[in-house]
Structure formats: structure tokens, C-alpha cells
Amino acid sequence: xxxxxxxxxxxxxxxxxxxxxKQSEAHPEPAHAEAQQASNEKREDEKQKVAQWxxxxxxxxxxxxxxxxxxxxxxxxxRVLRQEDxxxxxxxxxxxxxxxWLVRFNNAQGSDRDKVFALKVLRKVDVIRLKQxxxxxxxxxxxxxxxxxPFITTMVASFQDxxxxxxxxxxCPGGEVFSYLRRARRFNEPTSQFYGAEIVLILExxxxxxxxxxxxxxxxxxxxDAEGHLKLVDFGFAKKVENRETYTLCGxxxxxxxxxxxxxxxxxxxxxxxxxxxxxxFLVGQPPFWDQNPMKIYEQIVEGRVRFPSAMxxxxxxxxxxxCTVDTSKRLGNIKGGASAVKSHPWFRxxxxxxxxxxxxxxxxxxxxxxPADARNFDDYEPESGNREPYSKELRxxxxxxxxxx
Amino acid sequence: MSLPPDYxxxxxxxxxxxxxxxxxxILQFCANFFNRRLESQRAEFLLSQRHSNYKxxxxxPETSFPGSNPFGTSPGTGFMNRLEEEDETDxxxxxxxxxxxxxxxxxxxxxxxxxxxxxxxxxxxxSKSTHQHQFADADSQTFPTNYNLNRRTSxxxxxxxxxxxxxxxxxxxxxxxxxxxLARLKTAVSGNFLFSHLDDDQFSQVLGALQEKPIPTKxxxxxxxxxxxxxxxxxEKGSFDVYVNPSGKLEPGPDGLGKKVSTVGPGGSxxxxxxxxxxxRAATVISNEPSTLWALDRVTFRRILMDSAFQRxxxxxxxxxxxxxxxxxxxxxxxxxxxxxxxxxxxxGTTIIREGDVGESFYxxxxxxxxxxxxxxxxxxxxxxxxDYxxxxxxLNDAPRAASVISTTEVKVATLGKDGFQRLxxxxxxxxxxxxxxxxxxxxxxxxxxxxx
Numbered sequence: 052x053x054x055x056x057x058x059x060x061x062x063x064x065x066x067x068x069x070x071x072x073k074q075s076e077a078h079p080e081p082a083h084a085e086a087q088q089a090s091n092e093k094r095e096d097e098k099q100k101v102a103q104w105x106x107x108x109x110x111x112x113x114x115x116x117x118x119x120x121x122x123x124x125x126x127x128x129x130r131v132l133r134q135e136d137x138x139x140x141x142x143x144x145x146x147x148x149x150x151x152w153l154v155r156f157n158n159a160q161g162s163d164r165d166k167v168f169a170l171k172v173l174r175k176v177d178v179i180r181l182k183q184x185x186x187x188x189x190x191x192x193x194x195x196x197x198x199x200x201p202f203i204t205t206m207v208a209s210f211q212d213x214x215x216x217x218x219x220x221x222x223c224p225g226g227e228v229f230s231y232l233r234r235a236r237r238f239n240e241p242t243s244q245f246y247g248a249e250i251v252l253i254l255e256x257x258x259x260x261x262x263x264x265x266x267x268x269x270x271x272x273x274x275x276d277a278e279g280h281l282k283l284v285d286f287g288f289a290k291k292v293e294n295r296e297t298y299t300l301c302g303x304x305x306x307x308x309x310x311x312x313x314x315x316x317x318x319x320x321x322x323x324x325x326x327x328x329x330x331x332x333f334l335v336g337q338p339p340f341w342d343q344n345p346m347k348i349y350e351q352i353v354e355g356r357v358r359f360p361s362a363m364x365x366x367x368x369x370x371x372x373x374x375c376t377v378d379t380s381k382r383l384g385n386i387k388g389g390a391s392a393v394k395s396h397p398w399f400r401x402x403x404x405x406x407x408x409x410x411x412x413x414x415x416x417x418x419x420x421x422x423p424a425d426a427r428n429f430d431d432y433e434p435e436s437g438n439r440e441p442y443s444k445e446l447r448x449x450x451x452x453x454x455x456x457x
Numbered sequence: 458m459s460l461p462p463d464y465x466x467x468x469x470x471x472x473x474x475x476x477x478x479x480x481x482x483i484l485q486f487c488a489n490f491f492n493r494r495l496e497s498q499r500a501e502f503l504l505s506q507r508h509s510n511y512k513x514x515x516x517x518p519e520t521s522f523p524g525s526n527p528f529g530t531s532p533g534t535g536f537m538n539r540l541e542e543e544d545e546t547d548x549x550x551x552x553x554x555x556x557x558x559x560x561x562x563x564x565x566x567x568x569x570x571x572x573x574x575x576x577x578x579x580x581x582x583x584s585k586s587t588h589q590h591q592f593a594d595a596d597s598q599t600f601p602t603n604y605n606l607n608r609r610t611s612x613x614x615x616x617x618x619x620x621x622x623x624x625x626x627x628x629x630x631x632x633x634x635x636x637x638x639l640a641r642l643k644t645a646v647s648g649n650f651l652f653s654h655l656d657d658d659q660f661s662q663v664l665g666a667l668q669e670k671p672i673p674t675k676x677x678x679x680x681x682x683x684x685x686x687x688x689x690x691x692x693e694k695g696s697f698d699v700y701v702n703p704s705g706k707l708e709p710g711p712d713g714l715g716k717k718v719s720t721v722g723p724g725g726s727x728x729x730x731x732x733x734x735x736x737x738r739a740a741t742v743i744s745n746e747p748s749t750l751w752a753l754d755r756v757t758f759r760r761i762l763m764d765s766a767f768q769r770x771x772x773x774x775x776x777x778x779x780x781x782x783x784x785x786x787x788x789x790x791x792x793x794x795x796x797x798x799x800x801x802x803x804x805x806g807t808t809i810i811r812e813g814d815v816g817e818s819f820y821x822x823x824x825x826x827x828x829x830x831x832x833x834x835x836x837x838x839x840x841x842x843x844x845d846y847x848x849x850x851x852x853l854n855d856a857p858r859a860a861s862v863i864s865t866t867e868v869k870v871a872t873l874g875k876d877g878f879q880r881l882x883x884x885x886x887x888x889x890x891x892x893x894x895x896x897x898x899x900x901x902x903x904x905x906x907x908x909x910x
Contacts, residue, residue: 298618300759345733353654380881
């Protein structure tokens with residue numbers, strides 16, 4: 052696998068080792084009308100299942116989530132869904148190689164019009180050009196593995212067509228925590244504790260059940276759902292690390308852990324560092340290490356001296372100091388006990404962890420919505436430009452193998 | 458008791474200088490070193506005063522924050538007040554905060570009319586009714602006006618994969634340099650934090666990889682603001698002017714360079730962000746005369762760091778596997794211990810542990826040789842070489858050391874204290890007990906990935 056990924060990122064050095072392209076395995080074109088009909092039935096069946104799930108959205112227990120993705124109701128690779136099955140309502144966000152749409156099933160009638168999703172569309176040609184093939188594969192596989200967690204955006208299914216990759220995700224109508232935080236300037240302690248606690252449950256699951264490091268924690272990547280609970284999105288940098296360290300520098304400047312900057316190898320401990328930065332930003336309104344010149348940020352991070360406003364409670368300081376500890380062998384969350392050591396920190400003493408996991412606690416901000424398809428909490432984006440670089444036959448022959456699990 | 462990092466950095470770079478120059482008059486040498494450092498720091502400071510936004514030798518923008526206390530007490534305010542204030546004085550508002558989001562923000566209030574969820578806890582200022590404009594003033598004190606409130610972009614560097622590099626047998630490029638050139642390069646990079654954490658091997662590999670780049674004439678743009686950045690540069694001779702255009706990139710036309718912010722001469726450096734990831738260049742740098750640069754690219758730099766870290770970790774894990782006391786560790790736990798091991802170097806003839814002392818740390822010999830002595834026996838009772846370990850019983854109990862270990866050559870050891878071990882994995886007794894099924898407690902797994910083991 053490691054070698055395969057290397058090959059994929061340095062295609063020229065291994066040009067002789069390219070695998071034979073499989074003839075559009077994902078989308079067979081049945082010659083007979085009979086097969087066509089069978090496929091259509093399967094497709095209708097799948098659409099119905101997906102619609103049913105969105106109706107109930109029951110979070111799964113940690114053990115249910117952890118089972119084989121093909122046996123779960125959500126997170127599988129669909130061979131029958133297509134983009135044409137969806138009506139694109141509005142763009143919810145754009146990135147350098149992806150666009151997220153608010154969608155509903157085509158020709159939805161009555162109450163079915165309220166069954167909406169977020170559809171993340173990635174152009175294969177852009178993914179390849181920006182050398183994000185490995186990250187996109189990681190994202191799909193991690194989202195598939197964790198689908199059903201109460202505080203991670205659920206990937207209902209993934210699919211692809213000749214030039215694009217699709218992730219059908221649950222829609223979080225509340226928008227980004229980032230927007231709420233910037234407008235409020237800072238959160239008070241109970242709000243920060245509530246959001247912090249839900250993040251702890253996410254990290255506990257990712258690290259200890261899946262061996263996954265998330266690597267891009269920040270308010271921009273946390274959404275609020277219709278009930279006021281958090282949903283972590285954007286798993287582009289998430290990686291299954293298990294008991295091996297990893298080296299690729301990735302994340303967001305203010306949130307990078309010292310070991311990432313120094314390139315000494317990093318693992319799940321980077322998320323606990325970033326979690327400390329996040330709590331600080333919730334409470335103070337800006338991260339502890341900041342400068343206009345990014346190199347100065349990194350210098351401060353590696354030094355690791357956090358300054359606290361005089362008003363911050365001793366418990367909050369103690370928690371943040373424990374998390375933002377340069378030495379990973381002393382960092383809270385990474386030391387003995389893992390996430391449970393964080394959960395038992397006095398700053399979280401008012402949290403009922405079981406009730407929280409089961410979403411029985413009311414969120415501090417419940418978005419007011421005109422209905423499940425309301426997209427007012429998302430900014431407007433420029434329409435997609437019409438001229439797209441085509442996904443040529445050469446590219447397909449070279450790369451489609453790497454997308455075959457999508 | 459830990460030393461301030463600034464102190465350690467200075468002492469490390471002094472040590473390198475001493476090793477290199479082998480001065481006869483140590484005291485005078487050290488005094489000269491610190492005088493030079495003081496001089497260059499003062500020069501840098503004065504330069505940054507003159508161009509309040511830019512710093513002399515690094516050619517990258519610098520900020521005024523955090524010069525003053527960024528947490529000046531501000532009169533806090535209820536959420537609704539603040540919302541109005543932001544809408545009126547929009548200087549600090551994030552562009553993300555569109556009017557649609559503003560409408561949404563009113564909603565939590567509507568749902569919970571009795572309390573606010575935001576920043577009104579004590580100490581950030583008790584709620585107080587004041588005129589709106591005062592809030593804006595107070596906030597601009599709390600938040601430096603140049604604090605970036607926008608959405609932050611993620612960054613990522615090239616994917617580095619140590620497993621395949623071992624396979625490829627990659628070795629860093631080496632470009633020969635004279636002793637004098639090396640000395641100048643060492644001094645030039647010693648103040649840069651990206652280099653100050655390197656061990657000796659990494660440092661000499663990095664210096665070796667720097668490539669000479671002659672700049673034949675005046676007026677050559679070595680880097681252009683807004684362009685992709687792949688290289689870091691050190692000036693060997695000549696001089697360069699640094700320009701910043703407020704638009705963020707080099708523009709066409711006579712004023713396209715923007716404002717000149719500093720000049721970099723021999724021993725100066727620029728473009729170090731390129732050693733982290735590919736970000737647009739923050740300035741344009743142009744030669745003033747025929748000059749010479751040393752250049753280092755990001756992938757080479759990061760790969761040197763990664764390869765040595767990777768090899769050291771695998772070596773430590775290999776050593777740990779050989780220690781019977783720790784045979785119960787899962788691979789996950791072994792990697793955690795390997796991560797926590799600290800490297801120490803001792804000159805020949807050092808007593809690493811002394812018979813009778815209370816044992817606190819465990820050691821593995823990474824390189825060099827050592828001998829074991831017991832009281833009353835004048836010959837060494839044992840010899841240690843690479844991969845041997847000693848003092849491991851200190852992890853288990855406080856019993857005095859049973860023998861002394863003295864280095865016979867220069868040695869490098871990897872060491873971990875009992876407290877460090879327990880902090881990570883708990884008492885070593887628990888791990889030993891795992892080897893004995895009769896004593897294994899039900900469901901007491903320290904390893905979250907135990908299924909893998």
C-alpha cells in the first residue's frame with residue numbers, strides 16, 4: 052500500500068509499473084434490456100433505503116459503527132447511484148478541487164422534498180493535478196469506516212462516474228461553528244465545554260477505535276446540525292496511522308503541532324494539541340500562537356509557551372496547558388488513559404458523557420430553520436465555471452485504478 | 458527544572474562553534490560569540506523598528522502583535538449589543554459573516570431568551586451598558602487590527618513516505634564546501650529555529666545538501682512575490698534588496714515591485730517558509746550586484762529530517778523488542794516508548810550509572826561502547842555495544858544500581874525515566890503481568906488497538 056501510494060504521487064518514477072486499467076468496472080453498461088431493468092430496480096431500492104435513513108438518522112453505537120462498512124446502512128460504495136438521481140439546489144461550499152451541493156432526489160414529491168443531502172463532487176482531473184489522490188482516498192475510506200458516529204458527518208454512500216467522484220453526506224443546516232464564533236467573538240465556558248466535550252468523543256472514537264488521526268481540527272471544519280450538535284466535516288487529511296507515525300506536513304498553520312513542524316514523525320497526538328488550541332480559541336476568540344508571518348507562528352508553537360488571559364479559569368488553563376504540551380510523552384490525551392484522561396479533567400466535570408453521546412443533552416445553539424432544506428446559514432458561492440479540463444483517456448487509463456473503491 | 462529554549466538554542470550554537478574552532482582561549486571566544494549575537498539581534502531589532510512591518514534578515518512580514526498584551530481587559534457586552542456594534546463598525550468583521558449568517562445568529566437568542574451563550578464570563582469583562590463606539594475601541598485593543606479573522610486555509614506539503622524511501626535507498630545530495638564556507642553557513646542558519654533542533658548528523662546532511670547558486674549580475678529576481686516557493690536561500694556573498702507589494706504579488710510596471718523593506722547581505726537568509734510547504738512568496742528579492750547564494754529545497758530538507766527520525770524510531774523499537782522486561786509491550790506501546798526516548802551523548806570515561814545509586818532511568822546503547830564494573834572487581838565484568846541495554850530494573854523498583862557503567866568511547870544512549878514510562882503506559886508491573894495469563898485482569902487493555910497486536 053505504501054509503495055502504491057508513493058507510485059501514485061510520483062508517477063514518473065514508476066511509469067513502468069502502472070497497473071492495467073480495468074474496463075469501467077464500476078459502471079457496467081449492460082447490453083440487454085433485462086440487465087438494464089434489474090439495475091434500475093436496484094437503483095430505486097437503494098434510493099429508498101437512503102431516503103429512509105435520512106428520515107430517521109439514528110446514530111449508531113461505537114461497535115455498530117466499527118463493523119464492516121458493507122454491512123452498515125451507511126458508508127458503502129454504491130454501484131448504482133448517479134449524479135442524475137439528484138437535483139442540485141444550492142452550492143454550500145467550494146474548495147480547490149471540490150464543490151459541495153445541497154441536493155434532493157430528482158422528482159421528489161411532497162414530504163420527500165425535505166429529504167436533503169450534501170453532495171460533495173470532486174473532479175478526478177483536479178484531484179490528480181493537485182496531487183490529492185491519496186488524501187481523497189483516505190477521506191473516503193475514513194468516512195466510510197466512521198459513518199454512523201453521532202458527531203461526524205455521515206457519509207451515506209459514495210459513487211463515481213467517468214470523470215467525477217461523489218460523496219453523499221448528511222446535510223448540517225446550522226453552518227460552521229466558525230461563523231458563530233467569529234460573530235460572537237468568543238464562547239462562554241458552558242458553551243465551550245459542551246462543544247469541547249463532543250469533540251473529545253469524536254477524537255476518542257477516531258483514535259481508539261479506528262486508529263485514525265484527523266489532522267485538521269479547527270472551527271471551520273465543525274458544523275452545527277439541526278439539533279445544535281456538532282458534526283465534524285472534511286476528512287481530507289484524516290489518516291489511519293495505527294501504531295506507525297506519519298510524516299507528511301498537513302493541517303492549518305495556527306493549529307499545527309510542534310512535532311509536525313519539526314518533522315520528527317507524528318500520530319494521533321497532534322489532534323490533542325489542536326484540541327487545546329481549539330478550546331483556547333473558543334474561550335479567547337483567537338488562537339494562542341499568532342503572527343502575520345507564519346514562520347513566527349511556527350517558532351512560537353515549537354517553543355510552546357501559551358499565554359493566558361488573566362480571566363481564564365484555572366481549570367481551563369490547566370486543561371489547555373496539558374493538551375498544548377510540546378513533549379508528546381507528557382501531552383494530555385496521549386499519555387496513559389488516552390481520551391478518558393481528558394474526559395475526567397475537572398474542566399469537564401459537569402458533562403454527562405453517556406447522555407452526551409446519545410444526544411440527550413440540548414445544544415447551546417439550536418439553529419432556527421424554516422425546514423430541513425433551509426440553507427440560509429451558508430454563504431453564496433460563484434457558480435461553477437463551464438469550461439472544465441477533460442478527463443482524458445490517458446488519464447483514465449493511468450489513474451482510474453486508484454479510484455476503483457469509490 | 459527545564460532551561461528556557463532560547464538559552465538552549467544559544468548554547469547549542471555556541472557549542473557547535475567551539476567544536477569547530479577549537480579555541481585556545483575559551484572565555485574570550487565565548488564572550489566574542491555572545492557579543493556578535495547581541496550585535497546582530499540589536500541590528501535586527503533596529504531594522505524592524507524602522508520598517509515597522511518587516512524584519513531585516515528574513516525578508517518576511519512581521520507583526521506588531523504580540524508586542525503588547527493582547528488580552529487587555531475589555532468591557533464585555535451582551536450578545537445583542539455586540540451584534541449591533543459589529544454591523545455598524547465592520548472593520549473587524551469576518552467576510553464570512555454575511556447578512557444571512559447575521560440573521561442566523563439572532564436565532565439562538567430567540568430560542569433561549571434568558572441567557573447568552575457567548576463571551577460574557579467573568580474576567581473578559583462583566584456586562585456593562587456603554588455606548589457602542591466604545592466597544593469597538595475596546596475590541597481593537599483586545600484584537601490587534603491585523604489579526605486575521607478570516608477562514609484559514611489548510612496547508613499540506615508533498616507526501617513523504619519513509620517506507621518507500623528505504624526501498625529506493627535515497628541519500629541526500631551532497632555539494633562540497635570549504636571549511637570556511639561551512640562555518641559561515643553554520644552561523645547563518647544557527648539562529649533559525651528550523652535548524653536549531655537538528656542533531657549533528659541531520660545538521661551536517663542539511664549543510665551538505667545546500668547547493669551553490671551564482672547570481673551573475675545585478676537586477677536578478679531570485680524570488681518573486683506571489684510565486685510558488687520551493688527553495689530556501691542563504692547569502693554567501695553580495696547583497697539583495699527585498700520588496701513587498703501590498704497587493705500580495707509582483708505587478709507589472711515601474712512600481713510593480715512595491716516598497717523596499719530591507720536589504721540582505723552575507724550571512725542573511727530568506728524564503729524559509731518554503732522549507733515547510735508550498736506557499737506564495739511573501740516578497741520579491743533582487744540582487745544588487747553579482748552575488749552567490751546557497752539554496753536548499755523543501756523535499757530534500759524534510760526528507761533528511763524524516764529519514765533520520767524514521768530510522769531512529771525503528772532502531773529504538775528493535776532495541777525495545779530485545780528487552781525481556783518489556784516483552785509484553787504491544788507494537789502500539791513500543792512505538793509510544795520509542796517516541797518518548799531521549800538521546801544523550803557522553804564522552805569517553807563517563808560514568809553513566811553508578812553502583813549503589815538509586816536508579817531512575819533505563820538506557821539503550823545507540824552507538825559506542827561501555828564497560829560494566831562491580832565494586833571489588835578491578836576488571837570490567839561485562840562490555841556493552843550497540844543494541845545493549847542496562848538499568849531497566851529502575852523501571853520496576855527503586856533498588857540501587859547493581860553495577861556501574863562507564864563509557865569507553867564516545868557513546869550515544871537512548872534513555873527513558875521511570876516517571877516517563879509510567880506516564881505513558883502505567884507501572885511496568887502491569888505490563889509484565891500480561892505475560893502471565895493467570896494474573897491478567899479482565900478487559901484491562903491499555904492498547905486501544907489491541908486487536909492489531
